[in-house]
Structure formats: structure tokens, C-alpha cells
Amino acid sequence: MSNVNKPAVKTRNTGVMAGIDKDITAPIKLGGTTYTPAELKAVFQAHNTAIDAASVLHKQWNDSVQAMQAAGARARTVYQLLRGALVAQYGPNANAALEAFGMTAPKPRGPRTVKTKAAALEKNLATRAARHTMGPKQKSKITGASAPAATSTPTTTATATTKTA
Numbered sequence: 001m002s003n004v005n006k007p008a009v010k011t012r013n014t015g016v017m018a019g020i021d022k023d024i025t026a027p028i029k030l031g032g033t034t035y036t037p038a039e040l041k042a043v044f045q046a047h048n049t050a051i052d053a054a055s056v057l058h059k060q061w062n063d064s065v066q067a068m069q070a071a072g073a074r075a076r077t078v079y080q081l082l083r084g085a086l087v088a089q090y091g092p093n094a095n096a097a098l099e100a101f102g103m104t105a106p107k108p109r110g111p112r113t114v115k116t117k118a119a120a121l122e123k124n125l126a127t128r129a130a131r132h133t134m135g136p137k138q139k140s141k142i143t144g145a146s147a148p149a150a151t152s153t154p155t156t157t158a159t160a161t162t163k164t165a
Contacts (some may be wrong), residue, residue: 006051013044020044 035043054110083103090097095105114160128134 006055010048010051013048016044017041 020041024040027034027036028040029035030040082101083098086094086098086101086103089120092106092108098105134148
């Protein structure tokens with residue numbers, strides 16, 4: 001049997017039951033068990049009933065999962081809004097008030113020095129180079145025609161320092 005999805009199985013079972021009604025009039029022995037036509041038909045009818053029940057339960061489960069996801073999305077949004085309101089009302093250092101709600105205080109953001117800003121810029125440029133990402137202006141310069149190879153001359157600066165003691 002190549003296609004064994006639920007509708008195909010139900011159709012097969014219905015056909016088997018019709019065949020039992022039409023052609024089997026006496027008890028038949030299958031796999032060491034004797035079945036009357038009514039018992040044989042009941043086996044396939046039970047299977048169809050089980051398929052229908054499973055389909056109903058599967059639909060209910062899918063509906064429950066969707067309801068859970070919608071409720072979770074709403075709860076996350078309200079949680080973030082509540083946390084923001086509590087921080088605004090009590091301040092970012094109000095650990096006791098936030099802990100009463102099961103929340104932690106936000107991490108303090110330290111002052112950004114020129115050194116940390118420069119390091120962040122270098123890291124950003126390195127990431128963009130590694131991922132080959134471009135902004136809109138760089139993208140607009142790319143066309144289907146091949147661009148002439150850019151030649152760059154290395155610049156070297158030699159500085160000699162002498163210390164006199």
C-alpha cells in the first residue's frame with residue numbers, strides 16, 4: 001500500500017466493510033482467530049472511529065497550542081510594560097519593589113568612553129567586512145558590469161626616534 005494517510009485508510013476500511021457485507025456470510029478464521037462477519041466488520045469500524053476521534057483531539061490540541069501562544073505573546077508584552085512602569089515609578093535601583101514582582105533590576109549602563117566607542121566601531125566594521133554587509137549607498141554602486149580593479153599603494157611611514165640621555 002503506497003498511500004496510507006487517514007482518508008485513504010478510512011476509504012479502505014469502508015470498502016472492506018462493504019465487501020464483508022456482500023461476500024462473507026459465514027465465520028472466517030484469520031490468524032488463528034475465528035471472526036463472524038459482524039465481528040470482522042466491527043474491527044474496521046473501530047479503526048475508523050478511532051481515526052475520527054484522533055482527528056478531533058488533534059484539532060483541539062492545535063487550537064490549544066495557538067491559544068497558548070497568543071496568551072504568551074500578550075503576557076510578554078504586558079510583562080515588559082509592567083516592568084517599565086515599575087522602573088519608572090520606583091527607579092532602576094528599587095530592587096525590593098521589583099523583586100516583589102519576581103523581576104530583577106536593570107543592569108546599570110556605564111558611561112561610554114571614547115576608547116569603548118572606538119572599540120565598538122572597530123568591532124562593527126570587522127563584523128560588516130566578515131559578513132560582506134553593505135549599506136544602501138554601497139549597494140547602489142554595484143552594477144552588472146565589471147568594475148576596474150582598484151589599485152592601492154601601500155603607505156608606510158617610517159619614524160625614527162632617538163633618545164638622548
